Amino acid sequence: EVQLLESGGGLVQPGGSLRLSCAASGFTFSSYAMSWVRQAPGKGLEWVLTITGNGGSTYYADSVKGRFTISRDNSKNTLYLQMNSLRAEDTAVYYCAKLASSDGFNPWGQGTLVTVSS
Amino acid sequence: QSVLTQAPSASATPGQRVTISCSGSSSNIGSKYVYWYQQLPGTAPKLLIYRDNQRPSGVPDRFSGSKSGTSASLAISGLRSEDEADYYCAAWDDSLSGWVFGGGTKLTVL
Numbered sequence: 001e002v003q004l005l006e007s008g009g010g011l012v013q014p015g016g017s018l019r020l021s022c023a024a025s026g027f028t029f030s031s032y033a034m035s036w037v038r039q040a041p042g043k044g045l046e047w048v049l050t051i052t053g054n055g056g057s058t059y060y061a062d063s064v065k066g067r068f069t070i071s072r073d074n075s076k077n078t079l080y081l082q083m084n085s086l087r088a089e090d091t092a093v094y095y096c097a098k099l100a101s102s103d104g105f106n107p108w109g110q111g112t113l114v115t116v117s118s
Numbered sequence: 119q120s121v122l123t124q125a126p127s128a129s130a131t132p133g134q135r136v137t138i139s140c141s142g143s144s145s146n147i148g149s150k151y152v153y154w155y156q157q158l159p160g161t162a163p164k165l166l167i168y169r170d171n172q173r174p175s176g177v178p179d180r181f182s183g184s185k186s187g188t189s190a191s192l193a194i195s196g197l198r199s200e201d202e203a204d205y206y207c208a209a210w211d212d213s214l215s216g217w218v219f220g221g222g223t224k225l226t227v228l
Contacts, residue, residue, distance in 0.1 A: 035217070037217075044220070044221045044222040045222070046219065047218070047219060050216075061216055102151055103168050103169070104165050104168040104208070105155070105163070106168070106174065108163050111162055
């Protein structure tokens with residue numbers, strides 16, 4: 001069974017940094033692109049970043065370009081999201097998701113809440 | 119303002135058929151696959167439809183997807199109370215070089 005487990009969320013002050021992790025199991029991690037999708041409280045889904053299976057290519061939403069970095073360690077089956085210069089509008093539940101070619105985001109992790117507030 | 123446009127809400131009674139629409143443009147729906155996700159209250163989203171009209175294993179055939187031009191639709195027939203959820207459409211956008219989502223449609227089963 002494919003499982004994704006996010007961790008690292010919490011409360012951080014504006015301008016601060018946070019690193020999220022997503023531990024994957026049940027599939028050949030290095031063969032699949034992975035993504036982060038976030039959802040602000042009471043709002044819809046917003047795609048944030050995607051990284052290819054070998055880590056060679058990354059794709060960023062304009063809203064986080066220059067502030068967030070996606071990376072992966074295929075030896076540890078773990079996806080990361082480094083978030084710097086955090087703003088109040090970055091407050092959201094952050095989900096990691098497996099992205100198979102033409103098969104969509106499937107599955108999703110349970111999410112981890114990031115709150116940016118002073 | 120989402121790149122893909124969905125009505126914010128829809129409602130129907132049990133047993134009925136309901137359709138949720140998603141409108142985009144030539145750079146996304148018009149040239150790329152459409153995906154649909156179901157988010158039950160308090161849970162993570164779940165893939166419902168992929169490649170416009172394909173159902174993952176385990177998704178009942180009451181759920182179906184279609185696409186025409188720059189618009190897509192999700193149909194749910196034989197509506198059940200457990201279908202009450204938020205539904206999101208998504209597609210890759212060539213102009214933005216990124217994934218775009220609709221704003222979501224909250225389905226209420228009366």
